[in-house]
Amino acid sequence: MTKPLFTMQTIGPFEVRDMDGVVPLPPSRKTKALLAYLLLAERKHSRQSLCELFWDNTADPLASLRWSLTKLRQLLKADGATIIHADRESVWLDNSRIAIDKDPLNLVANEGGVAEEHADKVWKSTIGVPLEGCELPNHGDFMLWVEAYRQDYARLRAGIAKQFARDDSLSWQTRDKWAERWLRFSPYSAGAAVTAYQNKFYAAGRPAAQGFAKKLTKSFNEAGIQPPDFVIDENAVEDIPRASLIAPAEQQIRFVQGEDGVSIAWASVGDPGNPPLVKAANWLNHLELDWDAPIWSPLFKELSRSHRLLRYDERGCGLSDWDVEDISFDSFVKDLEQVVDAAGLDRFPLLGISQGAAVSIRYAVLNPDRVSHLILFGGYDCGWRHTATAKAVIEREAVMVLTKVGWGMDNPAYRHVFSRTFMPDANAEELDWFDEFQRLTTSSDNAVRFLDAFSTIDVRDDLAKIRCPTLVVHSREDLRIPFATGRKLAASIPGAQLAGLDSKNHLLLGREKASAQFVQLVREFLAKG
Known part of the structure; x- marks a missing residue:
């Protein structure tokens, strides 16, 4: 397999990297948006359609297109290979020498038998808003395409999360993690809500599940959607393999x-x-x-x-x-x-x-x-x-705000505020466990209330x-x-x-x-x- 010459980051801020690092793209937002479009809409595009999409209100749209293509060709050259191709009528991009950050996510979704540990690493490495920095607010057709791409990304992640949330070979804690991820991408899906509630019940216990169901019910009601019935047949626990119970x-x-x-x-x-x-x-x-x-x-x-x-x-x-x-x-x-x-x-x-x-x-x-x-x-x-300086009080209260905002997020950075100081000698596995343990053990609201109560002891x-x-x-x-x-x-x-x-x-x-x-x-x- 031919080694990619470039890696393109489409999730989060749009970037291009080669062997030496980040390739500085032209400051023109339209040129950056053009590259993203050529990369992801994998086909030949007529010059006329590109002009209508990006330069419909420009005096000389073809000249503007030529300028952008010239700038991109100068940057996307390596080993004598040509990445951007064009003839009198069309423009297209050679994707065979390009790796896209979303590719591993596609493989997880489309290939069977992917290990959960690998899927989790891919999931964490592909968190973000697709095509960030490529928005062109005054170009409606292009923004419709951007939004469609973002929705496809959301559906892809929801499908992966659903797969692992319902995988009965996994522990309840692991399934609970994936169920919450599924719910973030499908917040008003009855299936996602019920699965998340059931996994929460077996992973963290009745009180955690009841509090979770209360929040879900409120969210559904505020959206004007009938919430599902959150019911657990506790007698059915005996039918669950003992290895999967905690x-x-x-x-x-x-x-x-x-x-x-x-x-x-x-x-x-x-x-x-x-x-x-x-x-x-x-x-x-x-x-x-x-x-x-x-x-x-x-x-x-x-x-x-x-x-x-x-x-x-x-x-x-x-x-x-x-x-x-x-x-x-x-x-x-x-x-x-x-x-x-x-x-x-x-x-x-x-x-x-x-x-x-x-x-x-x-x-x-x-x-x-x-x-x-x-x-x-x-x-x-x-x-x-009782003892902190004015500066220390500000820092501590800032931590409480961060806790309120980020406690339940996939990104453990907020919970790392605690885990890194609680256990500086912990290895990656131990830190991952403690991050997930904190998330399963209480809500963000209660975490803040605990911190406040501890501060006044x-x-x-x-x-x-x-x-x-x-x-x-x-x-x-x-x-x-x-x-x-x-x-x-x-x-x-x-x-x-x-x-x-x-x-x-x-x-x-x-x-x-x-x-x-x-x-x-x-x-x-x-x-x-």
């Missing part, structure tokens, strides 16, 4: 309803005869998804070997209710109270990670007879609104009141919450023990040595009685 058999997931009616999902795992260990919720939780995560799953599973481990999903995320009125620090503490009461625990050690440390601190002060030991990892005693006055043995563990190079914060926390708690881990990660990766060190520290601390 919830592990060893976990027992239950629900407790708080005083405000919010349903909180909690899970216990491990031998009921083992001593309990309660983990407070933190950013973000999903009882099913994080149990088999490539990040903290080994840590959880190792702790459950020696303890009956209790975890729960914070209100507004995971399997707990998403549509809630109150997302605040006080509500987080109440949720912890509800879970340990539902589990029938009288006295237990309490593990708090990140902002879960502050929740644990407040609970331990309010219930000194129930907390036997306090373990705080990556914790802090006050949110940034203040348990500084509680620290001196803690009476139980306390272990403060912190990664020495934590980029999210500096080690100095952990050291200050330990110094403010009577008799607290401080331990540093050789890690940069705020959330420990299951594969790193620091994860095993953390488990060992916890076991030794709890064994002291």
Whole structure:
């Protein structure tokens, strides 16, 4: 196969590249639009039709066409090959020496048996608005052609997304990702909406699916379209291959309803005869998804070997209710109270990670007879609104705006604001998993509400009141919450023990040595009685 001389980017800003990089196109928008048209409308074009399409109101349209063709010929030369051809009557482009960025997308759509991983890479590399920068607002016929090309692109992507959203050989999380993509290109398709709802139910749980259906119903109603029925036959779950379900058999997931009616999902795992260990919720939780995560799953599973481990999903995320009125620090503490009461625990050690440390601190002060030991990892005693400079406040609030806008997008750049600082040592697979995990675990609205609630946390006055043995563990190079914060926390708690881990990660990766060190520290601390 002859190697292409040029690569043309038709998705996003229109560009031409050769072996040396981007080829500078003439500043004339019409010349650029002419090249795009010759490239994509693969046939011979009469000079007269091109003049009518681009220069219908020009004094000498043929001269204008000749000027544009001359400029393009000068640029599109390589190895003596001629790319643009013309005779007295017609103009055409030799596509045999040109690669187009949309070609891999066409192959995914038209070839059977394409691996999902490959399709996902192609999908991410072809995101954008086709023929950006080629618009000619005063040329109606040309703009009709541009719009038709963009619609073909949308239909192509919708078809690919539909294919993988309904592929029962894939995991529910993967199918959920493709279903949401399908829905973006077919927002009022009943089939896309129902498929997305069903995949969301099995990928992220009932609360996430119910909140999703609520938004879809609103969208359909606002467009004046009858929304479909969002119904799940939960008995049919038994007919689904166990390999495609997420919830592990060893976990027992239950629900407790708080005083405000919010349903909180909690899970216990491990031998009921083992001593309990309660983990407070933190950013973000999903009882099913994080149990088999490539990040903290080994840590959880190792702790459950020696303890009956209790975890729960914070209100507004995971399997707990998403549509809630109150997302605040006080509500987080109440949720912890509800879970340990539902589990029938009288006295237990309490593990708090990140902002879960502050929740644990407040609970331990309010219930000194129930907390036997306090373990705080990556914790802090006050949110940034209490200590940030005016410049830092502006930066933090800008992040909240970005979160609101970009949380649910295919492009993970917005969620990378968190994943890159939470886990700087994570590899590409781990970052991809965490990006997708965040998207599945809560909505953009709730993500912003969480960030706002975390910013106002203040348990500084509680620290001196803690009476139980306390272990403060912190990664020495934590980029999210500096080690100095952990050291200050330990110094403010009577008799607290401080331990540093050789890690940069705020959330420990299951594969790193620091994860095993953390488990060992916890076991030794709890064994002291």
